[in-house]
Amino acid sequence: MRVALFVTCLVDGVVPDVAKATVRLLRRLGVDVEVPLAQTCCGQMHINTGYAGQALPLVQQHADAFRGFDAVVTPSGSCAGSVRHQHPALAARSGQAGLQRQVEDLASRTYELSEFLVDVLGVTDVGAYYPHKVTFHPTCHSLRVLRVGDRPLRLLRAVQGLELVELPDAEVCCGFGGTFAVKNPDVSAAMLSDKLRHVLSTDAEICSAGDSSCLLHIGGGLSRTRAGVRTVHLAEILASEPVPA
Amino acid sequence: MSTFLGLPAPPGAPPTAPPGVGHLRGDRPFPEAAADALADPQLRHNLGRATRTIRGKRNAVVAELPDWAELRAAGAAIKDDVLAHLDTYLLQLEEKVTSAGGVVHWARDAAEANAIVLELVLAAGATEVVKVKSMATQETGLNEALAAGGVSAWETDLAELIVQLGDDAPSHILVPAIHRNRAEIREIFLRAMGGVGRAADPGLTDDPAALAEAARLHLRQKFLDAEVAISGANFAIAETGTLGVVESEGNGRMCLTLPRVLITVMGLEKVVPTWQDLEVFLQLLPRSSTGERMNPYTSTWTGVHPGDGPQEFHLVLLDNGRTAVLADPQGRSALRCIRCSACLNVCPVYERAGGHAYGSVYPGPIGAVLSPQLTGVAENPSLPFASSLCGACYDVCPVAIDIPSMLVHLRERVVEDKRAHSRIPTSEQALMSAAKWTMLRPGRWAAALRAGRAGRVLGRRRDRIGALPPPLSAWTSTRDLPRPPEQTFRDWWVSSNGGHAEDGGT
Numbered sequence: 001m002r003v004a005l006f007v008t009c010l011v012d013g014v015v016p017d018v019a020k021a022t023v024r025l026l027r028r029l030g031v032d033v034e035v036p037l038a039q040t041c042c043g044q045m046h047i048n049t050g051y052a053g054q055a056l057p058l059v060q061q062h063a064d065a066f067r068g069f070d071a072v073v074t075p076s077g078s079c080a081g082s083v084r085h086q087h088p089a090l091a092a093r094s095g096q097a098g099l100q101r102q103v104e105d106l107a108s109r110t111y112e113l114s115e116f117l118v119d120v121l122g123v124t125d126v127g128a129y130y131p132h133k134v135t136f137h138p139t140c141h142s143l144r145v146l147r148v149g150d151r152p153l154r155l156l157r158a159v160q161g162l163e164l165v166e167l168p169d170a171e172v173c174c175g176f177g178g179t180f181a182v183k184n185p186d187v188s189a190a191m192l193s194d195k196l197r198h199v200l201s202t203d204a205e206i207c208s209a210g211d212s213s214c215l216l217h218i219g220g221g222l223s224r225t226r227a228g229v230r231t232v233h234l235a236e237i238l239a240s241e242p243v244p245a
Numbered sequence: 246m247s248t249f250l251g252l253p254a255p256p257g258a259p260p261t262a263p264p265g266v267g268h269l270r271g272d273r274p275f276p277e278a279a280a281d282a283l284a285d286p287q288l289r290h291n292l293g294r295a296t297r298t299i300r301g302k303r304n305a306v307v308a309e310l311p312d313w314a315e316l317r318a319a320g321a322a323i324k325d326d327v328l329a330h331l332d333t334y335l336l337q338l339e340e341k342v343t344s345a346g347g348v349v350h351w352a353r354d355a356a357e358a359n360a361i362v363l364e365l366v367l368a369a370g371a372t373e374v375v376k377v378k379s380m381a382t383q384e385t386g387l388n389e390a391l392a393a394g395g396v397s398a399w400e401t402d403l404a405e406l407i408v409q410l411g412d413d414a415p416s417h418i419l420v421p422a423i424h425r426n427r428a429e430i431r432e433i434f435l436r437a438m439g440g441v442g443r444a445a446d447p448g449l450t451d452d453p454a455a456l457a458e459a460a461r462l463h464l465r466q467k468f469l470d471a472e473v474a475i476s477g478a479n480f481a482i483a484e485t486g487t488l489g490v491v492e493s494e495g496n497g498r499m500c501l502t503l504p505r506v507l508i509t510v511m512g513l514e515k516v517v518p519t520w521q522d523l524e525v526f527l528q529l530l531p532r533s534s535t536g537e538r539m540n541p542y543t544s545t546w547t548g549v550h551p552g553d554g555p556q557e558f559h560l561v562l563l564d565n566g567r568t569a570v571l572a573d574p575q576g577r578s579a580l581r582c583i584r585c586s587a588c589l590n591v592c593p594v595y596e597r598a599g600g601h602a603y604g605s606v607y608p609g610p611i612g613a614v615l616s617p618q619l620t621g622v623a624e625n626p627s628l629p630f631a632s633s634l635c636g637a638c639y640d641v642c643p644v645a646i647d648i649p650s651m652l653v654h655l656r657e658r659v660v661e662d663k664r665a666h667s668r669i670p671t672s673e674q675a676l677m678s679a680a681k682w683t684m685l686r687p688g689r690w691a692a693a694l695r696a697g698r699a700g701r702v703l704g705r706r707r708d709r710i711g712a713l714p715p716p717l718s719a720w721t722s723t724r725d726l727p728r729p730p731e732q733t734f735r736d737w738w739v740s741s742n743g744g745h746a747e748d749g750g751t
Contacts, residue, residue, distance in 0.1 A: 007734055009684070013694040014727065016734035023744055035738050037691075040684040046677055048634060050656030054681040061685060089650070144636035173593045177633025182719035184631060186280040189723040190289075190597040191633070220724030223709050 004066055005033045006074035006083070006110070008212070009041035015212050021239035022075045022113060025128075028239070029121055033073070038065040044082035047090065049179045056094055059087050063102045071109050073116040075235045077142030077210050080112040085145055112142060113235055114151040114210060124154045129242040131161035135204035136234075137195070137218065139211040140173050152210055152234055159237060165202040169194070176217035192221045199229060210234045260354065261621040262566035267355035267386040268414070269566075269620050271604015274627040279598035288424050288599050295423050296590045302536025303587055303641070309538075310528070319525045321645040324581035327516060328571060334483040334516045335562065341486025345548020347558040352510075354565045359390035361561055362475065362508055366396050369506045369557070371472040377490060377497040378402035379477025380418060380584055381510045381563055383606040387475070398475065399441070399467045401496040403460050410437035416600030416608065418586040419534050424599055427451040438463050464496065474500035474555070478511040479583070480526060481560070484519045487547040488560065491530060491540045501544050507555035513562045514571075514580040526583060529643035533585035566619035575654045579615045581644040586611075588638035588648060594631055603628065610638035614651045622658045623666075629655035672716070694733040704728030 003026070011018045026033045043058030062083065066072050074080050084107045091100040117123055136156060142148045156164050175181065175191025182188075195218060199207045207222070207229055209215050219231035262269050271278060282288055307313050327334055339349040352358035358381075366374055374391065376382065376398050388398045388409075400409045404422040408415050411433040415421030422430070431451040438445045438459070443466050445459045476497065480489045488509055490497045501507060517526070531540040549558050571577050589595045589609030600608035605616035605625070613632055617625035629652050638648045663671060670678070683693045704710045710726040712718070720726065732740070741747045 009690075009694075012734045013697050014729065016730050016732065016737060019734040020737065020744065035735070035743065037735060037739070038687050040687055040690040041680075043681075043684075046681065048653055048656070049673070049677065050629075050653070050658075050660035051677045051681075052653075052657050054677055058681060058684055086653075140633070140635035140637075144640055171637075173633045173635035173637070175593070175633060177635065180630065180633045182716060184276045184279065184594075185719040185722060186276065186283050187594050187598055187631075188633070190283050191593050192723065194593075194597075216727070217724060220720070220726060223725040223727075224711070224723065 001031075001070045002068065003031050003033050004069040004072045005035050006039060006042075006066065006072050006079065007035065008074060008076045008079045010212050010216070011075060014216070015233070018075050018212055018233040018235050021233070021236040022073070025126060025235060025239040026073070028241075029117070029123065029126060031121070034069070036065050042079050042082045042087070044079060044086065045178055047082065047086050052090055052093075056090060059090055059103060060099055062087070063099065063106050066106055067102075069109065071111060071116065071120060072106065073111050073113060075113045075210065075233060076212065077112045077139050077146055077148060078213060080110055080115075081141040081145035083107055083110045112146055112148060112210060114142075114148050114155055115146065117155060117238075118151045125158035126155060126238050128159040128238045128240050129161050130159050130237050130240045132206050133163045133165060133204045134206045134208050134232075134237065135165045135167045135199060135202040136170070137167060137174060137199075137207060137209040137214060138170055139209050139214050142210050143171060148210070155234070155238060156208070160242075162237070165204050167202055167207075168198045170198075174214050174218050176214045178213070181217060188217075192217060196221050196225065196227065200227060204229065206230055206232050206237075208232050208234050208237055259568035259572050260566070261569045262619045263354050263356060264620075264624065266359065266390070267384050267565070268606045269384060269616050270624050271602075273604070275598075275602055275604070275631040276627060278602040278604060279631070282599045282602045283597060287426065289597065291424055291426050292596055292599055295420065296596045299420075299536055299590045303533060303590065306532045306536055306538055310532070316525055316528055317643055317645055320529050320583070320643055321578075321581060323517060323522050323525060324644055325578070327518065328514065328577060328580055331513065331516070331571070334518055335513060337483040338481055338486060338516050341483065342548065342558075342560050343486075345486045347486065347548045347560055350559060350561045352561050352563045352565070355385035355563075358385045358510055358561050358563045358565070359387050362387060362510065363391055363394040363396065365506070365508055365559055366391065366473050367394065369473050371396065371506070373397045373399065373467075373471055374473040374475050375399050375401050375467050375471040375500050375504065376405075377474065377476035377500045378405050378421075378492065379475070379510060380606060381477045381512050382475060383415060384565065385510070385563065387510065397441075399464075399471075401464050401467065401500055402492070403457065403494055403496075406460055406464070407433060410434065410441070412437075414601060415606065417589060418584050418607065418609075420586075424601070427453060427456060430456055434459050442466055468499045468503050471500075471504045473506040473508065474504040475508045475510065476500060478509050478515055479530065480523065481511060481516045482518075482520055482523070483516050485547055487520070487545050489523070489543065489545045491527070492542045492544075493535060493540055495542055498542050498544050501546060502554050504555060506557040506559075507546075508559045508561065510561045510563055512567060513564055514567055530583055530585055533587040533641065533643040569621070570615070570618040573618065576614070576618050576651055578646050579611070579618060579651060581646055582611050582615065583644060585643055587641040587643065591637040591641050592632075593635060593637070594633065598631075603631070610648045610652075611646070614646075614648055614655060617655055617659075622655060623662050626659045626662070629659055691733070691735055695736065697729045697733075698731065700729040701731070
């Protein structure tokens, strides 16, 4: 099985450790993941801000970059959601039958990390060791676009040493929302403040999620308020191993 | 005359709701109005508590039904059929209402609807009317139009009464006074009831039962005096010409039965083909809106009956931009809406900003897609962006309106509209074009990411960035940014031979 890593633009440029962790994790599980360097961005920012016309060539480029792989895995529920749902809709509207077929085919082979681990590899215990108290924000697009359900929680529960504490109102949006965070900064901040309140109420050291974008927002708020809680991507937790004796 | 959906066909594109009448537009962009609302602790507290309670009730009664998904699909399918054959059903409705002794009036927009109603009220010789809670007449600004014509309109729904006596605007479709608490309601009753009818007892407390009793006494006189009642409609059944209103307080039943003349103003998308269709909507609506298995009062009426109930019945069918919504294949499913307000109650944006920030009688997620379509996006350009696209609204919608996708579609229309009206690109347009240009070539993209390293200078002291100049200050005003990494992922991948160099070549 040829597996490609869809890095996502944000991870590539801002939090590369998340992609490195994903590579380490997949290799540990026996997957020789490849990174096609022709990939850039799925175009979700353009699509969600009203620039679908500009996004269309990005959709084409994304589909070309991942041609020939059996599976594409990404450490982002939101970007996987865009590829699976927005790309086919956009391609259909463009009237380009070839693109539509290509995009639909890629959509059916694109997985968010927890889906890939649980559904494709069939593992929940990935052999990780992470001796910390962790709470998990499930992120909107993982929940309501991809319907990943409790897959990330099943993976976290199997991590040795990890104490998982339930996040109150976990399913409520953190207020990131892409360009929403800067177009409606006050509402975004109000949503964030409630999310932070819930995170702090768990007394966790770490707030994790499957999306770096939401974590950038939540982590930015935690850092600004010197809350003493860190954000760590699900991939980084799952990639952690005990230090060899 | 040629017709379009049963209405005289206008030349060109169907008209949107005209400006200057009714309540579909705000004075300020959403982010600005929302910022003020966010600073009101009373509002935040009331809304948080009220929406949390109603969400819980809705979830519990929806979970009881094993066939909720099928009901939801049926609701969507019936509405889609109605929208596809609106011309047929509306003409059938007109014929049945007429043959049952009612009179049907067609109103192209809010101004026409208001003029029709005022004329009917004056013809009945009335200077006062009682009203059943109605979104359509809120939309058209009927009360103001009647006042300008010398007619006083009294709202009889408890929450609408609170809003009216408080000289306020509704902030929720179902719970118009959701932004008020009982202490505020007591003050409003004591201050305002005496000026327009029976005054409240000076010893009135803020006990909910006492407040309800004060409203009951005040309203009873209105019901008995009124010659004319004005209602909205939750549905109209084409096969029999029957109208229906669902409500909780019994005020509707009083208005629909006591006065001599009944005038119903209804958005033209509210028609359903048959009685059988109510089987679906009378399950979907109460469970989604009040979180009840069934609402306390469901009233239906067909035409007029000598010696029993109103002796004159008028139905005003309101367009006011609805055919313009129907004309957009990607936007038309907003007309499936049955005004349950489940989407408001789950929306994290609505819960914090409140209804007034939307500037329209239709707030929340459905308002963010409906209002800009009714008015044309140019007049409500900030509303499609008033959402984080979290998708909670779509999940609870009882007629499966894909609000997030529709928001994205309307954002496109806003961007196109701006582009069409100015040849100078906005900074956002320039930024999006530059981003696309960069992202289309992996080489350029890699270089651009690498250039981000320059930002490392900003975060060198504390390993985070706390302040950036506009427009990025919109981010850093409340959130830090991490210091950019020394190396992008792709540079690491190339330089470390896919990470194998780091692992000692394994």
